[in-house]
Each structure stands twice: as structure tokens, then as C-alpha cells.
Amino acid sequence: MLLWSEVRVSPMAAVCLVMALLWSCLFLFIPAVGCDFYGSCDSEIYCTGEILKQVQMTRLFDDDKHFVDMKLQKDPGEVLDAFRNLTSVSPGGSVHPAVLRDFIMEYFEPPGQEFEPWTPTDWHDGPQFLSKIADAELRSWAGKLHQLWKSLGRKIRLDVRDRPELYSLIYTPHPFIVPGGRFREIYYWDSYWVINGLLLSEMQDTAKGMIQNFLYLVDRYGFVPNGSRRYYERRSQPPFLALMVESYYQATGDEELLRNALPVLEREYEFWMSNRSLDVATEGHLNILNRYAVPVGQPRPESYSDDADLAKGLSADAQQQLYMELNSGAESGWDFSSRWYLAGPGQASLRDIGTSRIIPVDLNSVLCRVEGLLANFHRAVGDGASAGKYDKARERRLGAMETLLWDPQRGCWFDYELPSGTRRPAFYPSGLAPLWARCYSRPDMAEAALRYLEESGALLFPNGVPTSLVDSGQQWDLPNAWPPLQHMLIEGLSNMNISKAQDLAFDLAQRWIKTNWVVYKKYDAMFEKYNIDGDGQPGGGGEYEVQLGFGWTNGVALQLLDRYGDRLSGSPSLRPSISLGLFFVTLVMAM
Numbered sequence: 298m299l300l301w302s303e304v305r306v307s308p309m310a311a312v313c314l315v316m317a318l319l320w321s322c323l324f325l326f327i328p329a330v331g332c333d334f335y336g337s338c339d340s341e342i343y344c345t346g347e348i349l350k351q352v353q354m355t356r357l358f359d360d361d362k363h364f365v366d367m368k369l370q371k372d373p374g375e376v377l378d379a380f381r382n383l384t385s386v387s388p389g390g391s392v393h394p395a396v397l398r399d400f401i402m403e404y405f406e407p408p409g410q411e412f413e414p415w416t417p418t419d420w421h422d423g424p425q426f427l428s429k430i431a432d433a434e435l436r437s438w439a440g441k442l443h444q445l446w447k448s449l450g451r452k453i454r455l456d457v458r459d460r461p462e463l464y465s466l467i468y469t470p471h472p473f474i475v476p477g478g479r480f481r482e483i484y485y486w487d488s489y490w491v492i493n494g495l496l497l498s499e500m501q502d503t504a505k506g507m508i509q510n511f512l513y514l515v516d517r518y519g520f521v522p523n524g525s526r527r528y529y530e531r532r533s534q535p536p537f538l539a540l541m542v543e544s545y546y547q548a549t550g551d552e553e554l555l556r557n558a559l560p561v562l563e564r565e566y567e568f569w570m571s572n573r574s575l576d577v578a579t580e581g582h583l584n585i586l587n588r589y590a591v592p593v594g595q596p597r598p599e600s601y602s603d604d605a606d607l608a609k610g611l612s613a614d615a616q617q618q619l620y621m622e623l624n625s626g627a628e629s630g631w632d633f634s635s636r637w638y639l640a641g642p643g644q645a646s647l648r649d650i651g652t653s654r655i656i657p658v659d660l661n662s663v664l665c666r667v668e669g670l671l672a673n674f675h676r677a678v679g680d681g682a683s684a685g686k687y688d689k690a691r692e693r694r695l696g697a698m699e700t701l702l703w704d705p706q707r708g709c710w711f712d713y714e715l716p717s718g719t720r721r722p723a724f725y726p727s728g729l730a731p732l733w734a735r736c737y738s739r740p741d742m743a744e745a746a747l748r749y750l751e752e753s754g755a756l757l758f759p760n761g762v763p764t765s766l767v768d769s770g771q772q773w774d775l776p777n778a779w780p781p782l783q784h785m786l787i788e789g790l791s792n793m794n795i796s797k798a799q800d801l802a803f804d805l806a807q808r809w810i811k812t813n814w815v816v817y818k819k820y821d822a823m824f825e826k827y828n829i830d831g832d833g834q835p836g837g838g839g840e841y842e843v844q845l846g847f848g849w850t851n852g853v854a855l856q857l858l859d860r861y862g863d864r865l866s867g868s869p870s871l872r873p874s875i876s877l878g879l880f881f882v883t884l885v886m887a888m
């Protein structure tokens with residue numbers, strides 16, 4: 298037995314403990330994320346330190362991600378010494394921009410040096426699914442999307458494995474598909490839709506290699522980082538790894554991979570339950586749900602100047618808190634959105650971000666699905682006892698989601714805010730994620746959610762379903778529509794046993810495919826996000842230029858073309874060209 302007298306607490310830890318207790322009392326026992334804030338990683342060049350700060354705050358490059366993706370030409374110690382020498386002769390330690398530029402040119406190489414030329418070895422012409430697409434234009438376009446895997450494939454040079462200290466890229470043993478543009482590395486949740494697309498393209502080896510890379514990352518970190526860069530080392534993204542394994546297993550029946558993956562998937566699940574869960578008491582009952590919460594109290598290295606500028610004028614503590622919430626927002630994959638603003642979407646700004654105080658519907662839907670999958674995987678390998686454990690976990694989560702997130706009056710699920718203990722009533726496609734995860738107990742809930750969606754105003758836009766109904770200037774808000782959200786919504790509706798829901802699923806698939814196709818014809822490119830209004834344009838807003846390529850967009854388009862290819866048309870005449878959506882939003886805002 299451990300006695301209090303045996304517990305030794307350092308003075309710093311004691312202060313932390315008292316502050317944590319006070320904080321917890323203040324916020325209805327929400328475990329505070331901080332006290333121990335960490336850096337984004339322990340690299341003094343890529344994650345913390347004076348070089349990073351001066352390069353980013355001087356805005357040496359248009360995009361902060363450029364610098365942190367550069368390769369070192371010399372050992373980190375040598376580079377740090379050289380920089381110290383520079384600062385020692387610079388007034389106030391601040392290096393003149395021209396000198397700083399020369400220094401960077403001397404000690405770093407441009408981004409993108411980590412890869413060798415590579416074409417996926419399992420790529421071949423004419424995968425079967427193409428023949429299911431009736432519309433000739435769409436079929437030919439799908440063939441071009443299939444071609445794009447070749448330009449998005451990457452294989453890491455062995456030097457990255459052998460001299461990791463020179464790179465911010467994290468070595469992974471198998472080649473992979475990147476999103477594209479500035480996103481030159483693996484991204485966690487993007488890869489789910491990429492892998493689904495690869496499987497349709499009959500590229501099982503590449504898909505398997507990507508899953509093995511993620512298993513390797515969980516072995517190394519205990520979770521999957523946001524992306525395969527050192528500066529992403531302390532945050533994850535929506536946990537889709539078990540779903541990737543499900544897709545691959547369904548396509549191949551590869552039981553060996555399933556057996557090898559299972560303990561690693563359980564380890565990842567443990568990470569989420571130990572580090573990102575929260576107990577909310579209601580009438581003597583404990584509801585355990587998850588949230589995004591990253592204990593990093595520093596600017597994101599790849600967006601350093603944006604974060605530091607936003608924090609200007611705040612106290613040191615408030616700055617740390619803000620950085621933690623920004624990192625948590627990035628972990629959600631919705632970086633950034635008025636969805637995470639605490640004062641409510643209408644009045645607030647990014648400074649009011651409070652991601653860790655919000656229990657998100659979609660994260661809990663994903664984890665509900667993960668629990669169901671872990672149970673099924675255990676059953677598939679003959680371990681009934683472990684399967685039962687995950688069945689129970691799923692039941693518990695389902696109950697907690699229905700207690701806290703389900704709103705019987707509005708007939709949909711909503712994010713839950715702490716400490717107020719209130720649901721956040723704004724529309725987001727993520728509110729319907731339980732339909733996609735099949736994580737609800739009664740059919741009438743799905744029917745009510747369908748009615749809610751129809752009346753929300755979100756279906757009035759010609760090019761897709763918007764991320765929210767608030768135009769905040771952030772990229773995860775109106776007027777942008779994102780491929781993963783379209784896909785989850787369409788799949789959720791098509792899961793329902795109601796013809797109206799099935800029809801709507803097809804209608805939304807048709808709108809999305811038309812948008813992707815029209816924009817492709819204009820720009821000869823696929824984009825990470827699209828504008829829901831007008832005559833077909835890529836999305837915008839947020840902290841970087843819209844990117845093209847693009848991994849998950851191609852994956853979602855291929856999935857929809859596969860599923861609805863017998864009916865989809867490249868030039869449907871079904872939508873009015875003038876959107877009723879913006880009219881609706883303006884009206885609601887004016888009321």
C-alpha cells in the first residue's frame with residue numbers, strides 16, 4: 298500500500314498539483330491540460346529555440362512550413378554553435394534578415410530533399426471499378442484520378458533513417474501517398490480516404506505499406522502523430538487507423554496483417570483513453586467521452602508566426618493556454634473553425650479558441666466505431682473475451698453520447714461544452730457522424746437527424762454541404778466544403794434504411810462529383826477543399842493558400858464514382874445555379 302508519507306513531491310510538482318486542483322474545481326473537474334506544457338518536440342532547431350523563432354518571426358519565407366521542412370547540411374550542434382556566434386555579435390541578439398537568410402542558405406537545404414524518385418510498383422492501368430462508371434466523361438476523369446497516385450507517391454531516402462538528426466521528416470519504412478502541395482509527408486486522417494482510393498485502384502501493396510507505417514509510428518510514439526514530421530510529434534489527428542485496417546482487411550482478407558495490427562490498435566486506443574478522455578458526471582452517472590487536448594504550450598513550429606502574432610499582448614500563462622488550444626485545434630483536423638470558439642461562433646475570433654473544453658461528436662463517433670471494430674477484430678481471431686471488453690466500451694460510449702450529445706428537442710447530436718455543461722447548437726456535418734458510425738440506439742433518432750439536416754439550411758448550396766453556416770474566414774467554416782465531411786455524411790445517410798435518406802445521399806454525391814469535375818476541368822487539378830457556392834471554385838481562407846493534389850479529395854471522388862457510378866452524371870441539370878443557401882444564412886443571421 299502506498300502511504301501519503303511515502304509520496305515525494307517536488308516543489309514544482311506541488312505547485313502544479315495545487316493549481317490543477319484549483320483549476321479542476323473551477324471547471325467541474327475537467328482535468329486541466331496544462332501545468333506541464335511541453336514543446337512540439339525536443340529538436341532545438343525544428344521545434345523550439347532561437348533559430349526557429351528568428352526565422353519565422355522575420356518571415357523569411359512566405360509559408361512558415363517551408364523552414365521547418367528544410368534539411369540540415371551540418372550536424373545540429375554545429376548549426377546551433379554557428380547561430381550562437383551570430384547572435385553574440387548581433388545587437389540585442391537579433392540577427393539582421395539579410396544575414397539570417399545567408400545563414401539559412403549556408404546551413405540548410407530547400408524542402409523536399411528527403412525523397413527518391415518512385416512510382417508505386419503496384420500501379421497498373423485499368424482497374425476494374427472504372428468499368429462501372431456509366432458516364433464516359435466521368436469514366437475518363439476517374440482514369441486520370443487513378444493516374445494521380447503516381448505523382449503523389451513518395452519513398453524516403455535511406456539517409457533519413459541513417460542520419461535522422463538532419464531532417465524534420467520522420468522516417469517510415471514503406472512508401473506512401475502524400476496529400477500534395479505543401480503537405481509533403483504522411484497525414485494521419487487524410488490517409489483513411491487515400492487508402493480507400495488505393496484499394497479501388499487495386500494498389501493493395503501501397504495501401505498495406507501505409508498501414509504498416511502507421512503501426513510503426515504507434516510502436517514508436519504510442520499514438521499516430523498528426524503527420525510524419527518531428528514538429529507533429531506531440532499531437533495526433535482523428536484516430537482512423539482501425540478503420541484503415543478494416544478497409545484493407547475487407548478488400549484483401551489478409552488475416553496476418555489483422556493479427557499483427559490488433560495489439561498495436563489496442564495500444565493506440567489506450568493512448569486516447571488515457572490522455573484524451575474526460576469524465577462528466579450527470580445525476581450520479583459518469584459519462585466517459587473523448588476530446589482533443591494537446592499539452593504543448595508553444596506556437597506550432599509550422600505556423601509559428603501566425604500563433605505568436607495571435608498571442609501578442611497576452612500574459613505568459615494566457616499565451617501558453619492559447620497555444621495549447623491551437624495545438625488541440627490542429628489535432629482535431631479542423632484547424633481552424635468557429636466550431637472551437639468558446640464565446641459562440643457569431644461574436645468570437647480565433648483568440649477565443651477552446652478546443653479542449655469541447656467534447657466533439659465526430660471524435661466520439663470515430664472512437665465508437667473503433668471500439669466496434671476492435672471487438673469484431675478480436676472475434677475474427679477467436680478471442681471472444683477481449684471482444685466482449687470492447688463491446689462494453691462501445692455500449693458505454695453510446696450511452697454517454699446519448700446522455701450528453703444527443704438533443705431530443707432539435708433531433709441531432711451536438712458538441713458539448715465544459716464547464717457550462719451545455720450543447721453547442723450550431724450546424725456542422727460532424728453532428729451527424731453517429732449515423733456514419735452507426736452509433737445510436739433507436740431508428741427514430743436517425744429519422745429525427747434526417748429531418749434536422751433537411752431543415753438546417755445546409756442542403757441549400759449547389760456544390761456541397763458547407764463545414765458550418767458561419768463565414769469566419771477560417772478554412773473549416775462556410776463557404777468551404779471538405780471531402781472527408783462530404784463522404785462521412787453521404788455514407789451516414791446511405792447507412793439508413795429509408796429511401797429519402799438514400800436519395801439524399803445520392804443527391805449529395807452528385808453535387809460533390811459535379812463540383813470536383815467542374816473545377817478539375819477549369820484548373821486541371823484536384824483541391825483539398827471547395828467553395829460550396831458559385832460556378833465551381835476551390836475553397837479558401839485560413840492560414841495557407843489552398844493546396845492542390847490532393848490525396849483525400851481523390852480518394853473520396855473515387856469512392857463516390859465507384860459507389861454511384863452507374864447513375865452519376867458529369868453534367869447534371871438538377872441544381873439552380875443561384876444558391877438559396879447564402880440567402881438562408883443571411884436571413885438567419887439577420888434575425
Ligand SMILES: OC[C@H]1O[C@H](O[C@H]2O[C@H](CO)[C@@H](O)[C@H](O)[C@H]2O)[C@H](O)[C@@H](O)[C@@H]1O
Binds near residue numbers: 362627632
Ligand atoms: O500548417 C497548418 C496545418 O496544416 C495541416 O492541416 C490541414 O491539412 C491537413 C493535410 O491535408 C489536414 O489533415 C488538416 O485537416 C488540415 O486542416 C496540419 O494537419 C495541421 O496540423 C497544421 O497545423
